[in-house]
Amino acid sequence: MPEGHTLHRLARLHHERYAGTAVRVTSPQGRFAADAALVDGQVLRRAEAHGKHLFHVYGEDRVVHVHLGLYGTFAESALPAADPVGQVRMRLVGRTHWTDLRGPTRCEVLTGVEVDALHARLGPDPLRADADQERVWDRVSRSRSAIAVLLMDQAVIAGVGNVYRAELLFRHGVHPMTPGKSLDRALWDDMWSDLVALMELGVHRGRIDTVRDEHLPEATGRAPRQDRHGGEVYVYRRAGLPCLICGTEIRTEVLVARNNFWCPTCQPA
Structure with a gap:
């Protein structure tokens, strides 16, 4: 979708x-x-x-x-x-x-x-000028639900799908099953700002790119990603492949009826 x-x-x-x-x-x-x-x-x-x-x-x-x-x-x-x-x-x-x-x-x-x-x-949309970050934080910080579940709940945040969910959590070292109420406010503020920037980049490029410059193929010498979704990503649809940062095998499991992806080393429980 x-x-x-x-x-x-x-x-x-x-x-x-x-x-x-x-x-x-x-x-x-x-x-x-x-x-x-x-x-x-x-x-x-x-x-x-x-x-x-x-x-x-x-x-x-x-x-x-x-x-x-x-x-x-x-x-x-x-x-x-x-x-x-x-x-x-x-x-x-x-x-x-x-x-x-x-x-x-x-x-x-x-x-x-x-x-x-x-x-x-619908919840606030990170790409809209009227997005109310405080409303999102209020929902997240009071919830016992896993942050990976909350990110996919369109009543909490509108527009985030499976790719942005997995990539945002990886970029900030957050395990998918971390309860929303366990997140630190400063960490959440960083995640929200990053999400806005990533989605704006997606609008500009017409694809989802989440890999930082120092981990891109031209910087590391690895082969570019070959996937119909396009874009360079850290964990999405990379189950069984080595993490681009630590080399640990990327894992996957079904969460909210969708395959979720994470690195057990970079995103410890």
Whole structure:
């Protein structure tokens, strides 16, 4: 499932290409046809993201909400638009570009009240200007749950997925099963600042890179990572391989229905 940086990258792209202009909105597949008719021909005011949710705002009570889920994808290109291929849930056509959406978990038009309710259910998003770090710390510092569980809880922090979870904990030497209430405030502040920086880098590069310069392939002579997710990481999907810092074999276990990864030496219990 795409993590928060992907949705913010899409929001910025869509805002740049479509905001301020009337947009044609259709549903070649037909499943979104009734809602598409509500916004078709309207001026897109802005595109924004909160966690793993994307919003196209056409008016106070006309907001297209998209959650990509595991299989949702956007395809973007300059005009002229090609004929729809496959099950296109939503097509946007602006003055210079067109965009197709396929396979999302959610694609719907919401009212302002419904959007507000959705925002209220989500935790602060490290990539949003309105992110309330104190609200996150309050939840984390009072919880007996493992920090690896809390980081994946979208009601605690919106936008963090399996990759950022594993990499953030490794970069700060925190064992995944450490209870939230056991974290030191200074350590948490460092983790939050690091998370913001890593996710902003993800928006800029379009992939997740978490390895510090001194541990990159060009600095150590190791082979670059070969993985469909791209990016250089310390532990994510590296189970059984040596830690890039200490050489210990990276471990994995299922946590919150997802494979978690950590180094038992760099992240002692």
